[in-house]
Amino acid sequence: MQPYAKPNLDIAGREACHVESMGHSVAFSDASMERFRHLLTRYPNKQAALLPTLWMAQQEFGWISTEVIEYVSELLELPPSHVYGVVSFYTMYYRKPMGKYHIQLCTNLSCMLMGGSTVLDALQEKLGIGLGETTADGMFSLDEVECLAACEMAPCCQMNDEYHGPLTPESVGRFVDELRARGK
Amino acid sequence: MAKVKIQVNGREVEVDEGLNLIEAARIAGVEVPHFCYHPGLGVDGNCRQCLVEIDGIPKLQIACNSFVKDGLAFRTDTERVTRMQAGVLEFLFLNHPLDCPICDQSGECLLQDYYISNGKYESRLDTDKRHKRKAVPVGPRVMLDAERCVLCSRCVRFCDKVTGTGEMRIVNRGNRAEITTYPDRPLENDYSLCTVDVCPVGALTSKDFRFRKRVWHLQSAKSLCTGCSRGCNVYMEHEGGKVYRYRPRENMHVNDFWMCDPGRLTYTPLNDERLDVAIVTGEERTLPESIEQVGTWINIAVASGQSDSVAVLVSPQSSTETLYAAKRFAKDILGGARIGGGNVRPAGVQDEILRRADANPNSKGLEMLGLSADPAAVLSAGGTVLLVIDDDPLGMNPDLAGAFGKFEHVVYLGSNENATSAKAEIALPITPHSECDGTFVNFEGRVQRFWKALTPRGDSLWSPTIMGRIAEFTGQEFGWKSVRDLWADLQKTEDAFAAIDYASLGEVGAAAGSGQPASASAE
Amino acid sequence: MEIKRLTKNFGNPESWTLAAYEKTGGYQMVKKAFAMDPEAIIELVKQSGLRGRGGAGFPTGMKWGFVPKQSDKPKYLCVNADESEPGTFKDRYLLEHDPHALVEGIIISCWAVGIRYAYIYIRGEFGLPYYRIEAAVKEAYEKGYLGSNLNGKGFDLDVTVHRGAGAYICGEETGLIESLEGKKGQPRLKPPFPAVVGVFGCPTVVNNVETIQSIPWIIEHGAEEYRKAGTEKSPGTKLFSVSGHVKRPGVYEIPLGLPCKTLVHDLCGGIIDGKRQKANIVGGSSVPILTGEEADNVDLDYESLAAAGTMLGSGGMIVMDEDTCMVWALAVLLKFYAHESCGQCTPCREGTGWIRNLVYRLEAGDGKREDLDKLLSITGNMMGTTICVLADAAAMPTESFIKKFRAEFEAHVGAGRCPIRGKSAHFLAHAH
Ligand SMILES: Cc1cc2nc3c(=O)[nH]c(=O)nc-3n(C[C@H](O)[C@H](O)[C@H](O)COP(=O)(O)O)c2cc1C
Ligand code: SF4
Ligand code: SF4
Ligand code: SF4
């Protein structure tokens, strides 16, 4: 690990914000289309439905690929660059495939005061991956996250949309084992 | 518009109500440094460079989003303002590559300007710089260096608000923010080079201009684009007798701050394949002897009462002055020659922004001078002398060769070597709009000036002068020494121009036929 | 010591359901409010002295008063449930345990201000709170508490829960508005203020969850009763989220003006392992830090905290014990601000990253002595120069950390590692 954050690598020749391709086009299922139409009735214009539409897309397609960006921009009549800008601004739209269980450990102050970094070390060792990575079997992805508003259970993490805490280096080991069993 | 009195650095000035403090300061001769504000793109308030101190407000305010009202007083010269402005600039340098020696923008970069007037820190910037993309072609005409970008969002707002195409975007947040296009959606709208103009630094540069010239060598003249009948106002930038580029010049009546990409490239004939000496049957000749030859033919026609055997083919590519001189030549000198001309250029693209389908800068001038736009009537039946002025009718429409062949002599007055000059028995070099003063009338009837930028190439002369010299062989003359002289006559003899005074056209031109004195719309 | 007004239903069985809520008198205050003149409700809220609980503490009644009475355009309410200020988690409790109280508060507030549409902007990470508030809104629609003609006299109200997607800055009210409009959550220039030009170009009220949830209580008990808790200038109760090195972290509803000492040492059981309180950030990570001693001598109300050089903020209290390294703690916080700056204003975009890198370097023991003054000078250039106050929120704590714990910062210079923790942290750039 680096002693302190180095600037990102030279990205000449790559996109400013990397979004991967799924390799095929996408379209909402009929049920999702129904939900999408309902969504539009909740806002005075189409653009306002962008965040919820991206959420729906992520739920249905797993992550936000270039194809998803283009599909959503067509649905909402927005330039793809606008959707791209929005996707890149928020942390929760995945721009590459993620593991079945996405564990995000809070590394803000309250959690770090309560031993967050030892939990992080234990998790990395247990999973054998670093931050921003996914296990080879596609089961786990690991990330850090800013304060989850759950500091009373520090150190805590978010696993998909559930919160878990307080964690210890031992308890996360058990937690990972449970998930692995659940995921099989 | 209502006026209000304000004080800028203690000096009282009167300005229009509603102006922001950057514009108001400019009127008072004070430059407030700024990156994101642009009069054509509105206020965004992101760069924070324009901080000023307004009387009665404890916090510094951004000048771009503060507006004048009567009695308002603000300062740009206090210690606090200077310190904070230097602070903002220092932030901009934190992740800036400082590659001015190899940057195209060098010499017209706001960062560089403000650095010289304000900055002096560098030594404090000892943390690693962030790296971003360099030398990326973001479109067919524009190159991007994201490290130089100050994230002012001007290019983004241009593509969102002016063209509505939305190609440019700032992605990511915090200091990871970076300017880009969406992958595979290049910046290729018809106005993409305006992003280069609005970019205050060297992040967006023109491929056409990149590395060709250090900008501080360039001189600039006020001119007009001749690419279509809009007549966008431009700066013609040149050096060593060569035009290097057009940059749009503000005219809120015509083109606001913009021009189209195809229009920008229309300067090349001003440099290339120029006809700069007289050519007689394929041989270079001196101008006087060539003119004498034409004068002799014309005199014979006049003297033998065969004026109607002479035809003058004019073009909506010509300046108003050329057209007027040609008209006087045909009607007064020859007294009865055929004259007319028309659009030989294929119609171009028309859009909702600036571009007009009519690819000629002066169709309206032709119409206002009452000249027929039908070349057939002029050319039919042939005759002794055909005088072809400007453009390249044969090149554009080879079918005209037959009609040309029915004249004993074909004389061409033009600025470029082309199919028409090649076919003409005599070709005489006249100055293009880079080498003389003059006017075009745009599609809306706005009479606009262009200014002489360069000394005439080779033997080239102003076309009314050449026509005057030819006329001398018939014992007549125009007596015009300058555009002003010509205009004095033009105003007297042409009803459509009666209300327009050349002297008061100013930089923004005047609407013909508005019935108002021209000075009302000149600024 | 605790006064349970907004937290009174916490712990009731299935407190988040409509049935449970109605059992405890839920939605009765809507009826009472509909019988009142909207103006009278605004007046009542003014008299109660309720101040916004999102962080800025702006008087709620006054904010509502800024909204034009007559408007050609519909008016909007945005409930700020973005709760992202480090150390703050009280809105999560309110949403999880008593979501119907929020819906009831929304109905009353909208009636008072003449609002047609309300959005609840909830942070994207919230799972359970999101499902609970979604379910509550659905139940409220089914029961006819929301929808059209709610009072029999043509009052219509639609409420939509809108999920954020991971960005602290969407808690800033105009960042929230931009995000709601389907854009990046980049705060807007003010003026114009949201009360006049807000979401979709319409007059808009933005209020925190806790603020709105206080409204039904005020309707029920009146302004005078409301003021019985708290101090003259800081009336009412406030939810504090307490975390860090205390024995019983959690959400505590206390009367404003309660001594900080009581909250930390009595309600929360004091410092873990009986250690000394070295420092306390009382109002969320964006407020200046207090030393343990200062914290033990301050009362928790707007005025006392201002006098102590800090702020009440969101009431997210982070307590640090004697073993905590202050340089490390600041580095952790600056990692957050650099990550969350929306990136539009130069001083914030560049400044947050710069001071973070300098503090990382100090923490690692690689810093230089002049870095401390450099930091203070940079923060000086960040404050008061930006569109929103995120830049100040990063700069103020930095200043206060260095000023109050300067010796600790100096001890790191040239030490090659953190002299307190004996090692250096491994700060990572965010994967995103
Ligand atoms: C950077 C920043 C983040 C903020 N985050 C929140 C937040 O998460 N929740 C919140 O209610 N207010 C937040 N605020 C305050 C809001 O801008 C706004 O003042 C508040 O929602 C108004 O509601 P209130 O008057 O009821 O407090 C934030 C402000 C700033 C500058
Ligand atoms: S590329 Fe130029 S115009 Fe565009 S945001 Fe960057 S500095 Fe501004
Ligand atoms: S719109 Fe016409 S006049 Fe303007 S720049 Fe383009 S071609 Fe030239
Ligand atoms: S201060 Fe920071 S977060 Fe706020 S608007 Fe400016 S850049 Fe964005």
Ligand code: FES
């Ligand atoms: S010009 Fe005013 S903030 Fe950029």
